[in-house]
Amino acid sequence: MTHFDLLLIGTGSGNMFLDDRFSGLNVAIAEEWHFGGTCLNVGCIPTKMFVYPATIAEQAAEANRYNLSTDFHGVDWPALQKRIFDRVDAIESGGRDYRSGDRQPNVSVVAEHVEFVGEKTVRTASGETITADRIVIAAGASPVIPEATGLEPKLVDTDGYPVFTSNSIMRIPQRPERLVIIGSGIIAMEFAHVFAGLGTEVTVIARGPRLLGTIDEEVSTEFTELFERNHTVHRGAEVASYSFDNDQVSVTLRPSGRLGDVDLPAQLDADAVLIATGRTPNTTSLRVGDAGFDILDDARLSVDSRQRVLSQGRPVPGVFALGDISSPHQLKHVANHEAAVVGDNLAVDVAAGAPGSGAEAQLREVNHHAVPGAVFTSPQVAYVGITEEEARRAGHDVSVKVQKYADVAYGWAMADDPGIVKIVADRATRKILGAHIVGHEASMIIQPLIQAMAFDQRADEVAKGQYWIHPALPEVVENALLGLEFNDA
Numbered sequence: 001m002t003h004f005d006l007l008l009i010g011t012g013s014g015n016m017f018l019d020d021r022f023s024g025l026n027v028a029i030a031e032e033w034h035f036g037g038t039c040l041n042v043g044c045i046p047t048k049m050f051v052y053p054a055t056i057a058e059q060a061a062e063a064n065r066y067n068l069s070t071d072f073h074g075v076d077w078p079a080l081q082k083r084i085f086d087r088v089d090a091i092e093s094g095g096r097d098y099r100s101g102d103r104q105p106n107v108s109v110v111a112e113h114v115e116f117v118g119e120k121t122v123r124t125a126s127g128e129t130i131t132a133d134r135i136v137i138a139a140g141a142s143p144v145i146p147e148a149t150g151l152e153p154k155l156v157d158t159d160g161y162p163v164f165t166s167n168s169i170m171r172i173p174q175r176p177e178r179l180v181i182i183g184s185g186i187i188a189m190e191f192a193h194v195f196a197g198l199g200t201e202v203t204v205i206a207r208g209p210r211l212l213g214t215i216d217e218e219v220s221t222e223f224t225e226l227f228e229r230n231h232t233v234h235r236g237a238e239v240a241s242y243s244f245d246n247d248q249v250s251v252t253l254r255p256s257g258r259l260g261d262v263d264l265p266a267q268l269d270a271d272a273v274l275i276a277t278g279r280t281p282n283t284t285s286l287r288v289g290d291a292g293f294d295i296l297d298d299a300r301l302s303v304d305s306r307q308r309v310l311s312q313g314r315p316v317p318g319v320f321a322l323g324d325i326s327s328p329h330q331l332k333h334v335a336n337h338e339a340a341v342v343g344d345n346l347a348v349d350v351a352a353g354a355p356g357s358g359a360e361a362q363l364r365e366v367n368h369h370a371v372p373g374a375v376f377t378s379p380q381v382a383y384v385g386i387t388e389e390e391a392r393r394a395g396h397d398v399s400v401k402v403q404k405y406a407d408v409a410y411g412w413a414m415a416d417d418p419g420i421v422k423i424v425a426d427r428a429t430r431k432i433l434g435a436h437i438v439g440h441e442a443s444m445i446i447q448p449l450i451q452a453m454a455f456d457q458r459a460d461e462v463a464k465g466q467y468w469i470h471p472a473l474p475e476v477v478e479n480a481l482l483g484l485e486f487n488d489a
């Protein structure tokens with residue numbers, strides 16, 4: 001048995017807070033997979049490095065809209081992969097070497113799976129027992145694989161089996177000619193854009209009536225309409241069975257029951273299937289139940305507002321969690337914020353002496369107000385705050401303005417490309433409750449609205465109290481703000 005002052009489980013956002021403040025502690029870092037976790041290795045970073053060229057390829061293919069004669073002639077897939085993963089892999093090994101080498105003599109890397117066998121005790125896959133005074137759980141989430149006839153879940157993401165998740169699809173040696181994507185959430189849509197943009201024949205199987213079905217209904221409807229213009233989508237459908245023939249895969253479909261009696265093809269044949277049906281927190285594989293920690297209905301580890309892990313509703317002294325394993329938002333910027341909070345609170349706790357003795361008043365609370373997100377598709381989608389429906393349900397006297405991109409000068413420059421900015425505000429307080437955008441660079445033009453919500457500014461102040469560069473695209477945001485109606489002051 002080996003004892004440490006601090007055990008960190010997971011090197012995604014967990015790896016970010018461990019700085020000089022903790023150099024006096026004897027620390028173990030458990031990581032069973034790639035150093036740097038999901039975002040660096042199989043998430044945000046490589047996906048966007050594929051999205052960008054896919055968007056350029058799509059623009060080249062469609063540039064006749066702007067009176068240009070360009071064409072897309074194909075992608076050098078191995079070269080694109082090499083450019084992306086040379087960079088990603090170097091950062092991964094750099095992070096591992098830094099933590100494993102002489103520069104961090106107080107840190108031991110445990111490069112294997114661990115699972116809890118007690119409140120402050122874990123066992124490694126090779127059978128070693130590790131105890132620690134304090135523990136930070138940052139073990140993330142994993143893809144969900146829905147059961148279906150003919151599918152061997154254990155073979156998904158293994159060599160030679162043509163069914164993939166986001167963990168493996170980007171490293172596929174040959175770009176598939178035909179790809180079936182199951183799911184219509186963020187991962188499904190981003191990969192549909194990547195592969196279709198780069199020349200693959202993509203078919204999306206969506207259970208619900210709309211794509212990106214959990215976002216504001218009007219924006220989701222607009223996105224669905226735009227996406228279906230150049231992608232094949234079967235909505236209201238689910239996979240009934242899989243069958244395999246050499247390296248080919250076929251799926252049969254059936255109505256999901258969410259869109260009535262839909263007309264579906266008898267069978268879809270493909271070179272690859274991508275399953276993108278959500279990600280579940282890694283609480284089961286980590287056996288956090290054996291530690292006595294509370295687990296929420298959606299499998300998240302239960303934490304309080306100071307990121308302390310709870311057991312029977314009370315903080316476990318010296319045990320914190322962050323990121324996808326416990327967060328209501330599976331987003332990197334949220335995981336990073338939570339890691340910063342955990343780092344500060346852990347430092348307070350260590351300075352105070354015994355685990356759990358850090359004064360409550362000195363511990364930071366996490367901020368989950370106005371959490372934004374974006375979907376890097378073509379067109380992009382971005383959102384912050386609540387939807388119109390949520391605002392009405394919450395009892396707000398709601399003002400809504402929907403402004404088209406094509407209404408502003410930059411939209412004309414873009415040959416009236418489609419896109420909308422929708423802002424939901426409270427008529428009495430004039431505060432922005434939510435903003436929902438579908439269109440070119442939505443992830444960028446939403447930022448002034450995120451800022452306004454974060455700093456609690458009034459919509460009319462934001463619209464009129466600053467310059468908006470003419471004729472830049474954010475004028476569509478300015479006009480949406482100006483179009484909101486408020487009660488008389």
Ligand SMILES: Cc1cc2nc3c(=O)[nH]c(=O)nc-3n(C[C@H](O)[C@H](O)[C@H](O)COP(=O)(O)OP(=O)(O)OC[C@H]3O[C@@H](n4cnc5c(N)ncnc54)[C@H](O)[C@@H]3O)c2cc1C
Binds near residue numbers: 114
């Ligand atoms: C395809 C994809 C694209 C994404 N794109 C974006 C994006 O554009 N923007 C955005 O904000 N978010 C994006 N995300 C989400 C983002 O990647 C995650 O929210 C974030 O990485 C979560 O960080 P984390 O530290 O909680 O978990 P992770 O980064 O997953 O780290 C958890 C680590 O714990 C390790 N681990 C787990 N269990 C054990 C165990 N029992 N023993 C030892 N080690 C263990 C894992 O190996 C892993 O390295 C994307 C996700 C995916 C899958």
Ligand SMILES: NC(=O)c1ccc[n+]([C@@H]2O[C@H](COP(=O)([O-])OP(=O)(O)OC[C@H]3O[C@@H](n4cnc5c(N)ncnc54)[C@H](O)[C@@H]3O)[C@@H](O)[C@H]2O)c1
Binds near residue numbers: 187190239276278
């Ligand atoms: N740009 C970004 O910020 C970004 C990109 C990728 C992933 N992520 C994060 O990763 C998380 C996971 O992404 P995701 O796309 O896997 O999840 P998601 O929750 O966004 O979408 C899941 C999809 O799978 C469908 N689904 C669920 N169960 C199903 C089943 N049994 N059969 C068929 N369809 C089923 C849902 O209807 C939905 O369309 C996201 O919620 C997001 O937080 C973020």
